[in-house]
Amino acid sequence: MTNLLLLFEAPSLLVQVLLDGILVGSIFALAAYGMALVWGVMNIINVTQGEFVVLGGYIGFTAASWGLDPFLCIPVAAAAMLVVGWAIYRGVIYRIVDKDLFISVLATYGLGILIAQLINLVWGADVRSLDSGLGTWFLLDGMVTVSQTRVAAFALALLIGGALLLFLRLTRLGRAIRATAQNARAARALGIDTDRVYAATYAINAAICGAAGALIVMIFVLQPFVGLIYTVRSFMIVIVAGLGNHRGGAGRGRSREFRRLHLRHPVPGRFRVLIPGDRSGRAQFAPATPPDVLEMSATARGRLLTILLLALTVAAPLLIPALTVQFSTLWVMIILALTWDILGGQMGYNSFGNVVFFGVGMYASAIVQVGLFHDVGAYTAASGTGVYPFTPQQYYVGLALGLLVAPIAAVAVAALLGTGMLGLRGHYFAIGTLGLGIAGGEFAASWEYIGGASGFLLPVFPGAYATRALFFYALCAALGIVTFLVLRRLYAGRFGLALNAIRDDEDKAEALGHHTVRNKVLAWCVSAFFVGLAGAIFGNMNGLIEPREVAFSGATFGVWMVLMALLGGKGTLWGPVIGAIVFHVFKELFWTYLLGWQRVALGLLIVGIVLFFPLGLLGFARERWPSLFARQTAEGAKR
Amino acid sequence: MGAAVSLTGKFSTDGQHTKNGYEMAVKRVNDAGGIKVGGKTYKLEIKLYDDESSNERVASLVERLIVQDNVKFILGPYGSPLTAAIVPVTEKFKIPMIQANAASRSLFTKGYRYAFAVLSTSDQYLSSAVDLLAEKAKEVGKQPSSLKVAMAMGDDAFSLDVRAGILEAAKKNGMQVVIDDKVPDNFTDISATLARVKAVKPDIFLASGHATGAATATKQVADAKIDVPMFAMTHCDSAQIAEKFKGISEGILCASQWAPTLSYKDKWFGSAGDYNNLFKKTYNYEAPYQAAESSAAVLVFADAFARAGSLDTEKVRDAIAATDMETFYGYIKFDDTGKNIAKPMMLYQVQNADYVVVAPTKFATAKLIYPRKTP
Structure with missing residues (x-):
């Protein structure tokens, strides 16, 4: 309110705010324009946009430190980034340009981690800024100030934007880019080298980001890890400007779908025959593979494997007690990957937003645990400055009720979000979920009742340290096993087949009388149930809930769960489990043995997963040694 | 170790x-x-x-x-x-x-x-600046209660603690807190806050948001030509504002645990x-x-x-x-709670591109320049 009143008291404020918005906004618009260009032409969401901007800024900074005029550094940064962009296209992007949109998010996310860490290694972690040497203008008796740097940046942003438009309109390459955006196949048929067009588009985008970065380093300050902010801003601008505005983006996407349909329709793990509806009008699904004799032995083998794994589960923390907490985290990772795969693998809906349920579960449980015995607001406001003790009995009762409420809260959120968002199909759903984690984090960080940005400290476990570790390990392992069994059960029944039908052809499933939206929401709720519970346990295990980094960490857990499912093989029951184990082990090894380079290694690992294991380890193994999987496939068919 | x-x-x-x-x-x-x-x-x-x-x-x-x-x-x-x-x-x-x-x-x-x-502890970081302002106001015969405080604090636990300390000090001196903004996004942009600072003309502007925050505040306050008698922040030495922002960092007060x-x-x-x-x-x-x-x-x-x-x-x-x-x-x-009770907090001021201690008086190596001359 006081803010609004201020506007009337000091009308010049409005002018100032508007001016700042327009002048600085133009630079963000530049980065967003590049993002839209790549998105429209190549169907790639370049989430490394922010890192490109930051890298451009650092290059500009270095050029200036050689004595170059800050404004001359802009073309230098742009030219350098043109080369960087081209190289990245040749190295990585060309492999994913014809892949699913969400693959591009993962690959460029990995690249982003890599670039940020390389910037940190090359330039160090210091905050950098550049003085443009320009002054300030005063308007309205000095009440409104206009920084000349900002005006120059605005003019340059317009100039670059205009030049780009002309380039796209008038030059041969520009026309080729537009033609490719409208219809890549037709463009190819007309003799346009679309590969070159893609390379050029990606390089141009990097150059635009470079220029924007060189401008930003004059207006703001840069630090190696601020890229995410610029990515998010670009993304928001593109979304608000409208997805329809990437010329031909949607049309292109469709034509690619067609090509994929004809040329390399992914062969599902098993074939199915659709038997048109029974009297109730519903479709009946029946496995195409007849039950065979091999199944017996397959089941027996499966049972042996299960017993072995269970033994390992129990033995792991006893054999290497030092690693108990890492094992517990591994179980949480497995749960996250497994539940992500319900939508992502079985149903074909790639969600980046599941981490919201993690955070909701975590906070819901925390509120119950504390709220039962104390006033939550006072507890968090005190942030430990007051003493709020819990007796052991209070602790366990609170935890039990917290673990009961957490999944309910998460399911409620999933039902609400799902009803709103699962009407969206395919890519649009994935894009819609991208911002969920960030939104959840900001919401929690601004809610003082639950501790805001300072976080929420949970009651302390009343036992000895080793007991605590084992206690949470048992909880995590139990939940992991239950999740696995429930999902196996679900996938084996009608529900699983209904989800697969949505993945394979949603229109047909609908035409056959399936309530697709209801099933989709239900599937998300199942996912949310387990993720919420896992969140509640993880929160207690961690001890401190921090809104952005622990609870709603879209950039870590949110993306990792996708990567793990993908690495193991999405759409399979064991894939996410294997993926989680491999990913977690690698990650821990990197942190132990590659200090300083661990994020570089992680980035490379992510890019590697996306590029070389699109079908996952299971898919890869199945393709390479099909004979090994003969029985599993038969068993899969029975599932 | x-x-x-x-x-x-x-x-x-x-x-x-x-x-x-x-x-x-x-x-x-x-x-x-x-x-x-x-x-x-x-x-x-x-x-x-x-x-x-x-x-x-x-x-x-x-x-x-x-x-x-x-x-x-x-x-x-x-x-x-x-x-x-x-x-x-x-x-x-x-x-x-x-x-x-x-x-x-x-x-x-x-x-x-x-x-x-x-x-x-962090609540002492900038409360010392508020106290210093009250002291200076009294010297020129002004009531501390007539003074207005504006602050932009990063959205992190440390800065929120600093904020709590400022609020306490302002209350103690009867000052009015006119702007109390939380800055998101790792403190990379405060131009919206600064536009309001310009409109309400506070007597002191305080900022805290780790190294990024110090650099951002220094740069943007200069860009917007904000004219406040006292401008204090945390983390200026870790952001090296005296060296990296020569000129525009003149007169800024910095809370510091230590001085060479x-x-x-x-x-x-x-x-x-x-x-x-x-x-x-x-x-x-x-x-x-x-x-x-x-x-x-x-x-x-x-x-x-x-x-x-x-x-x-x-x-x-x-x-x-x-x-x-x-x-x-x-x-x-250390006292019973484990914190060091033998050492006071310092306030530096950037003078001639160098950090000089201006408070507490016992350790001061130079006189405080007040009001700050906007460079």
Whole structure:
């Protein structure tokens, strides 16, 4: 309110705010324009946009430190980034340009981690800024100030934007880019080298980001890890400007779908025959593979494997007690990957937003645990400055009720979000979920009742340290096993087949009388149930809930769960489990043995997963040694 | 000794200072022949991990240090949120930890037994600036209660603590807080706040948001030509504003734990000035207080090892609790809650592209320029 009143008291404020918005906004618009260009032409969401901007800024900074005029550094940064962009296209992007949109998010996310860490290694972690040497203008008796740097940046942003438009309109390459955006196949048929067009588009985008970065380093300050902010801003601008505005983006996407349909329709793990509806009008699904004799032995083998794994589960923390907490985290990772795969693998809906349920579960449980015995607001406001003790009995009762409420809260959120968002199909759903984690984090960080940005400290476990570790390990392992069994059960029944039908052809499933939206929401709720519970346990295990980094960490857990499912093989029951184990082990090894380079290694690992294991380890193994999987496939068919 | 510090992520600038401080002190102590503990001479060694500025990682790393790497003494990470995440771990294992860079008040109210901090708590950072303003107002015959306070605070636990301290000081002096903004996004843009600062003309503008925040505030206040009589912030030395923003940083007040001009001394580094010279020689930049307090934490351990005459964690813990020493960083003596009560907070002012101490008066090497002349 006081803010609004201020506007009337000091009308010049409005002018100032508007001016700042327009002048600085133009630079963000530049980065967003590049993002839209790549998105429209190549169907790639370049989430490394922010890192490109930051890298451009650092290059500009270095050029200036050689004595170059800050404004001359802009073309230098742009030219350098043109080369960087081209190289990245040749190295990585060309492999994913014809892949699913969400693959591009993962690959460029990995690249982003890599670039940020390389910037940190090359330039160090210091905050950098550049003085443009320009002054300030005063308007309205000095009440409104206009920084000349900002005006120059605005003019340059317009100039670059205009030049780009002309380039796209008038030059041969520009026309080729537009033609490719409208219809890549037709463009190819007309003799346009679309590969070159893609390379050029990606390089141009990097150059635009470079220029924007060189401008930003004059207006703001840069630090190696601020890229995410610029990515998010670009993304928001593109979304608000409208997805329809990437010329031909949607049309292109469709034509690619067609090509994929004809040329390399992914062969599902098993074939199915659709038997048109029974009297109730519903479709009946029946496995195409007849039950065979091999199944017996397959089941027996499966049972042996299960017993072995269970033994390992129990033995792991006893054999290497030092690693108990890492094992517990591994179980949480497995749960996250497994539940992500319900939508992502079985149903074909790639969600980046599941981490919201993690955070909701975590906070819901925390509120119950504390709220039962104390006033939550006072507890968090005190942030430990007051003493709020819990007796052991209070602790366990609170935890039990917290673990009961957490999944309910998460399911409620999933039902609400799902009803709103699962009407969206395919890519649009994935894009819609991208911002969920960030939104959840900001919401929690601004809610003082639950501790805001300072976080929420949970009651302390009343036992000895080793007991605590084992206690949470048992909880995590139990939940992991239950999740696995429930999902196996679900996938084996009608529900699983209904989800697969949505993945394979949603229109047909609908035409056959399936309530697709209801099933989709239900599937998300199942996912949310387990993720919420896992969140509640993880929160207690961690001890401190921090809104952005622990609870709603879209950039870590949110993306990792996708990567793990993908690495193991999405759409399979064991894939996410294997993926989680491999990913977690690698990650821990990197942190132990590659200090300083661990994020570089992680980035490379992510890019590697996306590029070389699109079908996952299971898919890869199945393709390479099909004979090994003969029985599993038969068993899969029975599932 | 073991430590997890932020070499990547949002605290990487300050994390690097922390690491440099730890490593320089360890080298110094070892070069001086190590430490005699119960008749045997030991060399210090630090095992470091990168916590990525993430409190989700830091706890598991510290646990790894203790359980897998058998580390018996922990040096704190950079920042209160990360420290809050690890204290439960060190307490559980009864491992002494000396935190060099965690000033949050809430860390000292939980009855932790094995955690000690060499620095002043964060609520004192900028409350000293508010008190200084009140003092100056009285000098020119103005009522402190007629003064208006504006602040932009980062959305993190440390800055929120700083804010709490400011609010208390403002209330004590009867000042009116006219702008009280929380800045999102790691404090990369405060132009919206500054537009309002311009409109309401406060008597003091305060900002806190780690190194990024200090650099952003310095630059944007200058760009917007904000004219406030007093402009104070935290982390200016870690953002190196006097060196990197020559001219526009003139007259800014900086809260600091330490200054190289102080007259404290110890047997390892000599005076505060000697420490600064050695640091400059080793790392090519002026020693920020984050590095100084980190080195001091190592010295406290070294001193405690020698006095305990044993490397038993319980004995070392008692020796640390009984610490009463002078270091180049200041006097160190812990109260029952583990915080250092022997050292006051400083206020620097940037004058002629250099940091000079202007408050408290006892340590002042120059006179405060008030009101600040907008460059």
